[in-house]
Amino acid sequence: MAQMQTVGIRGRFFSFIRAPKGPGDSGSYLYLRDGMLVIQDGRIVAIGPTNEVEGTLPPGTIVTHYERELILPGFIDTHIHFPQTQVIASYGTQLLDWLTRYTFVEEQKYYDPAHCTRQAAFFLDELLRNGTTTAVAYGSVHPQSVDAFFTESEERGTCMIAGKVMMNRNAPLGLTDTVETSYADSKTLIERWHKRGRQRYAVTPRFAITSTQAQLEAAGALLREFPDVYMQTHLSENLDEIAFVQSLFPDSKNYTDVYDRVGLLGPRSLFGHCIHLNEEELQRMADTSSVAVFCPTSNLFIGSGLFDMASTEKSKRPVRVGLGTDVGGGTSYSMLQTAAEAYKVLQLKGQNLPPATAFYMMTRGNADLLSMGGEIGSLECGCFADFVVLDSKATPAMLHRMETIGDMIEEELFVLMTLGDDRAVRATYVQGRKLHDRNLA
Incomplete structure (x- = not known):
């Protein structure tokens, strides 16, 4: 049997573990500031801090490094x-x-x-x-x-x-x-x-x-x-x-x-x-x-x-x-633009849509509604390696806003959903294969 090809992706990763209870519920998600995702045969086989995962990669594994972008489930x-x-x-x-x-x-x-x-x-x-x-x-x-x-x-x-x-x-x-x-x-x-x-x-x-x-x-x-x-x-x-x-x-x-x-x-x-x-x-x-x-x-x-x-x-x-x-x-x-309009609709109703809740809905939440949790919507072992690489500094206005945010991840999510659109999508992967690259489009 031929050995499965191993692919590594390094960068910042964000994925939900459960539905957030409200703003600031950091226990609802995984956020890795320097993480490594390992893919074999189209599925995720490992994810964790780079210093823990990198040493487990087979010799010759090609690693793609996204140094400043944010990687989420598709x-x-x-x-x-x-x-x-x-x-x-x-x-x-x-x-x-x-x-x-x-x-x-x-x-x-x-x-x-x-x-x-x-x-x-x-x-x-x-x-x-x-x-x-x-x-x-x-x-x-x-x-x-x-x-x-x-x-x-x-x-x-x-x-x-x-x-x-x-x-x-x-x-x-x-x-x-x-x-x-x-x-x-x-x-x-x-x-x-x-x-x-x-x-x-x-x-x-x-x-x-x-x-x-x-x-x-x-x-x-x-x-x-x-x-x-x-x-x-x-x-x-x-x-x-x-x-x-x-x-x-x-x-x-x-x-x-x-x-x-x-x-x-x-x-x-x-x-x-x-x-x-x-x-x-x-x-x-x-x-x-x-x-x-x-x-x-x-x-x-x-x-x-x-x-x-x-x-x-x-x-x-x-x-x-x-x-x-x-x-x-x-x-x-764009699901980013859709979330932005959802936020505005709920504001008009006297309600609110925290950014973490919005991103949960468009990833793990929608996957669970489809009875597909464990297959899509998360960056967990066993899931298909379907993910999106987002650039929160994709436009001058986003870059300007991000100068005041630093490493506050939920604030970054709100910038992405409020100011982001297709220009913020740096790359899209399906089963570990890059099917869209903004720089080549």
């Missing part, structure tokens, strides 16, 4: 639309009109497999350029969009979760399927891609407006047939959307109940937005361990409303909350 985006790369920055409407005027027009192009391949390559490279190594992504209604996405992801070695959108009404003919074809196409994609290497499948009814009761029931049937797949959809993003859903499902108690009746709630179910949920809906989300995904840049850009983090903590057990970009309603692929 970012995880729990809500993003792969077919909307050319919808981002579309002017001037709110949700339902925005979908009709821009999104549905663009997504019809994904009938063409060559277009799907070009867009998937751009999308995945853009994620890596922003330090995102795992994402939960929507495809278009076309199965070939998901085939192209997973093919490109497999080539890069990234861990991705995605699914074909199911939608059989209230959309253009070129974007609709049927109950039968949506079930059959989704099942075929699950059997082809779910757990093929690092790829994972998400059953993906777009939202209740574009699926009949029968199609939502078909989505629930897929979850029962394949209980380890994920489910993703949208919930309670816009007030007009909520009213439309109520008119389409008059027998349901509320928007959440539409999904609950067909078995779509659960610990592997991710619901984008969740801005306007009432107490009963929040309690039901908590009781089923369902995930609400906070998408601040999208909520602000489309004018949907302000996410209320405090409301998710009022039930007997908190609602699990993830963080996502929601490109192309969202305005940035």
Whole structure:
């Protein structure tokens, strides 16, 4: 058997051990000012102070040294639309009109497999350029969009979760399927891609407006047939959307109940937005361990409303909350910029988002929501070596601000999330391979 190649990375490392209880909770994370990460066969086999680890390296090990940057687990985006790369920055409407005027027009192009391949390559490279190594992504209604996405992801070695959108009404003919074809196409994609290497499948009814009761029931049937797949959809993003859903499902108690009746709630179910949920809906989300995904840049850009983090903590057990970009309603692929907008949204709600909590959400927190702790989201032995190298002095303004901070790590994190974007991403690694280098881009 051939000996596994060993790779060493030296630098400053930051990774969470558990969720921080608030600002200054240094017991929640590992911070190594001069550390060494050792990688074999794409996974982390050792991490610790350089003076303890360096002597254990096999002779001839190549070590890459990042002298001033900060190395963290790769970012995880729990809500993003792969077919909307050319919808981002579309002017001037709110949700339902925005979908009709821009999104549905663009997504019809994904009938063409060559277009799907070009867009998937751009999308995945853009994620890596922003330090995102795992994402939960929507495809278009076309199965070939998901085939192209997973093919490109497999080539890069990234861990991705995605699914074909199911939608059989209230959309253009070129974007609709049927109950039968949506079930059959989704099942075929699950059997082809779910757990093929690092790829994972998400059953993906777009939202209740574009699926009949029968199609939502078909989505629930897929979850029962394949209980380890994920489910993703949208919930309670816009007030007009909520009213439309109520008119389409008059027998349901509320928007959440539409999904609950067909078995779509659960610990592997991710619901984008969740801005306007009432107490009963929040309690039901908590009781089923369902995930609400906070998408601040999208909520602000489309004018949907302000996410209320405090409301998710009022039930007997908190609602699990993830963080996502929601490109192309969202305005940035950067999880750093997404965290910055999340901070501002919560400030407007009289709440707060400490930098440690924000970075926990986009790394270990999002990994745990996906039941992938121990695989991604941490710099721990056994995890895949997916990590991002961040430069907190990437711009003149960041460098100027950092002159006053020194070695205060949580202050540095706040600078990164407030002033940082793709320019702050020095490099991105997947399974120990450098797939993005800012200096070579």
